[in-house]
Amino acid sequence: MSPHIHVDLLITHAYLYIDRNTELADGWLAVVDGRVHSFGPTGAEPSADRKINAAGRLVTPGLVNAHHHMYQNLTRSFAPAVNGTLFEWLTTLYPIWSKLEPEAVHASTYVAMAELLLGGCTTSMDHMYVHPRPELIDAQIQAATQLGFRFLATRGSMTRSTVDGGLPPKSVVQDKDTILADSVRLIEKYHDPNPGALTRVALAPCSPFSVTEELMRESAELAEAYDVRLHSHLAEDMDEHAYCLQTYGCTPVEYLERTGWAGSRTWVAHFIYPSSSEQLRLAAAGVSAVQCPSSNMMIGGGSADASLLRGIGMPVGLGCDGSASTDHGSMWLESRTALLLGRFRNGPASMTARDVLDMATRGSATCLGWDDEIGHLRVGACADLVVWEAEPLALAGALTDPVEAWLRCGPARAGTTVVAGKVLVDGGQLCDSAVAGVLRTHDTHARRMQSLL
Known part of the structure; x- marks a missing residue:
């Protein structure tokens, strides 16, 4: 030197x-x-x-968290929802989440990022798809900036309320034009494509059962125009599978393909119930997947076979998922769970600590489209x-x-x-001295929201 x-x-x-x-x-x-x-x-x-x-x-x-819902730490271990299926869990919590406001989102994002930092995570995305008030993602980015955390904010969205055959109440969904206009605003204001960026933005319609086909298509077109990434839940639950067959006449993976999402800018969360041919097709198309072992095991909905997916060439990352299903924000704990689950599922030779560390670093960074700079410590890396x-x-x-x-x-x-x-x-x-005050604010909002059910 x-x-x-x-x-x-x-x-x-x-x-x-x-x-x-x-x-x-x-x-x-x-x-x-x-x-x-x-x-x-x-x-x-x-x-x-x-x-x-x-x-x-x-x-x-630093570990990289490729799937999260940070606002959900406002309803951790919420008793009426803890023993439900995915759909039961969601319908119980949506009315509480409809009370979100910017200060609550700022506090919950700060708490989530602080918890992630203490668990060895240096970069996270967040899938913010509940929008009962405007500019909630702005509040998240302010929290990330305050902490100095590397953050990929995703503009999540839902358009199908219970009125339209979906799960969420009308109060947390938006119309397509509002979603797309805000997506453009956030990209133009916050997305930094330059090397070393601390803040980037992606587009993330929530799931096949909460958005229309039109929004899926137009989100893919907008992502292409602005060269940002695409994210959604996919093949997470058999209720989702049945919903897609009934509503769209196809499986969730086929729905993803026909809406123009089967490409290398897409990463999907969970990916538990695809067929073998669907796994091969999405791997060949360059789609990445995130395993969320603790959340999936907590809800009892199965989990992606990370060893199989990696074996067919699909990049696989790890995610904590929402703090109201996982009930923690430790990427170390998620990594250990992935190791145990992989070996339990496929035998002791199928998964090593290095495999999991690779998933939690390089794999997750690939999901976020950031593996040129993060997820490793080679010369020139962040x-x-x-x-x-x-x-x-x-x-x-x-x-x-x-x-x-x-x-x-x-x-x-x-x-x-x-x-x-x-x-x-x-x-x-x-190191940030604001944590005690933020925890007090967080407690105030958690109590307010849960008391309103």
Whole structure:
């Protein structure tokens, strides 16, 4: 390294997981101007403004959350809904969510992002599809900016209310023209396609049973015109399958195909019930999928077969999903659950901790269309990284493989979380001092909304 390079942050004496097939057992990593500048074996590290000694600890790229509903932490573990099917769960909670307003969305987004940071996540999307008030996504982006979190906001939407044969009440759906006009506004105001961006925007009609075919088609056309990504729930539930057969005369995957979504700018959440031929078709088309193991297991609706999908060439990421179904926002816990579920489903040789780490980093980054810069720590990547910690008792005896120990032992937590070269979690604590006040605001809105049912 040139002696004239000014290093902002240096991680030393770490077990470095740089990317799939690239690891250093005892190494350093240098950050310059928010990017990974260099890395190498211990003994040749440069000087730096700040050094973090990570001796005995694993350092990985920041985890990437490819599917979430952040506002739902306002109704975590809501008793009347916890034992319902997907459709029962939704219809119970929609009336509460219809009371959302910008301050509540700001607080819930901040809480979600803070929780994700403490769980080693440095980038997340959010699927905000309930819009009883205007400019809710603006409030989310303000929260992300306040924290310094890397964020892909998706302009979700619903047009089919109970009046039109859908599930949600009229109060949370919008007409097509309003949705498309706001989609354009958000893209033009906030979407940053430049390298190193902290904020991007995608389009995300909610699901086959909550939007019209016309909105699906026009959203795909708008995404093409603005070169942004597309997201939706797909093949999540057998009730959805029956709905599509009755309403559209086709399966959910066939519906996706005929509306112009079967392409490389699309990633879908859940993808539990496609046929074998549908899996192969979407993989060949370049569609990515997100497994949400905790949420799907909590509702008892099955889960995507991540090993099978990866085996046929489909990029697969991980997502926490909504905080009212998963009831947590830890990507570490989601990763461990994915490991256990994969091995339970397909045998002990089918899934390793490295497979899951690849899903939670590279796989999720591919879903978001961001894997050129995030999900790995190669030279030039965004400096989004985590120094992991666990109680010494939990790691006692784990001497041979820090990556396997990361998920097999634990629970692990982020000791240090870095986004774009800035330390946002230090010593296991969030650096932003506003968290206590935001939690009070969050509690006020959660109580107000739940009392109105």
